[in-house]
Amino acid sequence: MKRRKTGLIGIVITVIVLVIIVIVSNLETNQMQIAQTVVSKLFMPFQNGYVYIKNKITGDEQQLSDIETLKNENLGLREENSKLKEQLRELEILKSENNTLKEYVNLKNKYADYTTVPANVIERSYSNYDKIIIINVGKNDGIAENMPVISESGLVGKVLSVTDATAKVQTIIDTASTVSASISTADQSILLKGTLASTQNLKATSIPVEASILQGDDVVTSGFGGIFPKGILIGTIKDVVNTQNELDRYANVNPATDFSKLETVLVITQ
């Protein structure tokens, strides 16, 4: 019985540790404010209690003359609050729908030269080493293999395979993906590859010796390779890493698309 109880406590502790690790490991510095709010909310009742006792001792306690009136008022306010919450929920739903439609319209306008099909991301790869997504359009919508996929911000990837209603998309951040690109300020062509080290980083290789690359330069598709049309924004140069051999130098590129928040895409069909 004691052993069973110990085992149960062990499991509970492991769950708590895991949850803490997950939360802390995903926190960004600006998100610490949320943690501060949570901690402050946890400590607030104790703080209030302390102030109440302190006031009582010092005689500053406010006298509550009509408790019944306050109770009724409280009830009314609660009802009003629940109604407002309901309205807020409805507004949130409308806002989200509106945002999705706006994204579609913006995307359509931005890439008006191409015939496109809008789609939503419905699944992401389960593996830590693949960056594949599934979208909710397929053969029935005119989607075929190797069609380019873009987002409002820039290039997403290419269609790997299709079923009647879905398509598998290999994103440009996948380690097996290679995209021929060029720097907006020059004509030289470079190669962009996904890396394991970061999901928001591309490695630019095969940089010509004479090419001058600067931090902040835009990187766009070169049009070579026959899959991606020329001129679609891929990202910006983050930094250039010079090596002893100039042929081996490479640059880190920050993709224009935020793949962790990617939800709406367009498939270029023509």
Add this chain to the structure above:
Amino acid sequence: MKKFKGILIIVILFLIIYFLQINFFSWFTIRGIKPNIFIILVLFLGLFVGKKVGGICGLIFGIILDILIGKSIGFTGIFLGAIGLLGEYFDKNFSKDSRVTIILMTAGATAIFEIGMYIVNILKFHIELEIVAFLIILLLEIIYNIFLVIIFYPGMKKLGYYLENIFKSKKILTRYF
């Protein structure tokens, strides 16, 4: 009929795990790193039910995963199948009643599966080798899998012995008579 019930349980388990892996663990991550609970499932099938069921289930689950969301079809099946076979080897050589050995088995199975898959990806897609980044991801994935095994070990053991009873009941009888 009993075996049918066992197969049904395995199918339901796969569906639950698929749903968890794709949805829940896509955001419940350790620095963006997800666990791989398919490895845990197949390892446990191999451990409790035997290499035949473990291997076949691993192969089928892997092929399904490759079809649904993989870059190429077949390799996940081969490696998950191998983990299923490895499960029985572990069962014959180590105790599955000890939490420590189960943790070590999970760590070993995760490492074997992911290293194998990475080598195949390098050879097939000519991916650039990134040893440090790969080892960091692998280490976090192993830690995450170990956490999950510690949490779900009692339930998995119970279900494991139930399935073992269904699939191996005849063999146990012949040992005694």
